[in-house]
Amino acid sequence: MKPFLVIVLALFVCIAAQDDKKNKLRSTDSEIKIYKRLIPADVLRDFPGMCFASTRCATVEPGKTWELTPFCGRSTCVQNDENPSKLLELVEDCGPLPLANEKCKLDTEKTNKTALFPYCCPIFTCESGVKLEYPEITKEEPKQE
Template identity: 70%
Template sequence: MKYFVVFAVFLALAYAAEEKADAERPKTFKRLIPADVLRDFPGMCFASTRCATVEPGKTWELHPFCGRSTCVVSEDKPPRLLELVEDCGPLPLANPKCKLDEDKTNKTAAFPECCPIFTCEEGAKLEYPEIPTVAPVPEDASAEASTTPKA
């Protein structure tokens, strides 16, 4: 029984340490955008940060930025290629009681470990700017685009 209690306490401490570490790392953000596609490779996404084409379903890191993307085929008829972008999102609003923790932030690590980590004084909390949501771009939006201003 004594070993069970020691083991239970050890698990509780490990879980608390894991929860604390997660609380310091900001949320990550995901968004779908139209994929870049080269005319010579119509069924593949173009990863500009790698200067390479990527097959649907494959993921690539966005170095030198902190993020990753995945090439995705939409469920539209006809299907389109989309890029699922995951990154650290916007930086928090300035707060004198919260500082970027240079020692814990690893800008060269793979995503999401490269996201900035902030340390706040007791009771202080980071606040993030509102991110406006944009309606999906219709497939025929390029046909409607014009350089002539509408009256």
């Protein structure tokens, strides 16, 4: 019975260590801005009712999500409530880069381009008292077909 207890204890320690790693990763969440937008989904004529994920060269069912690697982002195939025959793609990414500012630099130590979204988003470090400015994003009204 003792070996079983040792294994359970070891698993508990591993799980606690993983949770600690996740918490350390999440400490940078305040620096990460996630931008979301709905766009018309790509659909292949031979696969109606499914989104085409060009970064994976695969079809995806409504409700399913895929990573946009090699880009930093993810997408979800969404059924259009207003017109069920049309599919949408919910794109989540890092958004636009900030406006150029000599007092702010890309922090290459903290930025991990190969991490999963949103931890692959660029992180900038600015001099004390300086705040990054971002281009204004205008929302486009969906085109009526």
